Amino acid sequence: MAKKETKIEAETEAKKAVKPAAKKDKKKNENILEVLDLRAKKPAELKEALIALKKEQLNLRFQQKSDELKNASRIRQVRRNIAKIETVTTENKKKEAANA
Numbered sequence: 001m002a003k004k005e006t007k008i009e010a011e012t013e014a015k016k017a018v019k020p021a022a023k024k025d026k027k028k029n030e031n032i033l034e035v036l037d038l039r040a041k042k043p044a045e046l047k048e049a050l051i052a053l054k055k056e057q058l059n060l061r062f063q064q065k066s067d068e069l070k071n072a073s074r075i076r077q078v079r080r081n082i083a084k085i086e087t088v089t090t091e092n093k094k095k096e097a098a099n100a
Contacts, residue, residue, distance in 0.1 A: 033081045038088045046092075050085045053078055 038046065057078045063069040 032077060033084055035084055035088065038084060039091075041088075043089070043092060046085055046089055050082065050089075053082050053085070057082065 033049075038049075041049070057075070060069060060075050060078060064072070064075065069075075
């Protein structure tokens with residue numbers, strides 16, 4: 001049984017090694033923000049990025065209402081990026097409160 005278990009473990013590890021590369025290939029759009037990158041930023045940088053995204057969201061909504069919007073999926077990306085930034089900001093505030 002030891003050989004079967006090690007074989008299964010080896011297959012599982014091989015699959016894990018392949019999955020991250022596959023995920024990178026699926027990522028077509030570079031406008032999607034990574035949470036790890038956001039966590040590395042300072043609060044002031046996060047605030048600036050949040051303001052820029054909210055302005056973009058407003059412009060996209062105006063474009064949508066006037067039928068000028070070319071990339072409708074961008075609205076969803078911006079909305080999710082805003083949520084990611086707000087989540088990281090909340091996490092940072094909770095860490096500061098716990099450390100204080």
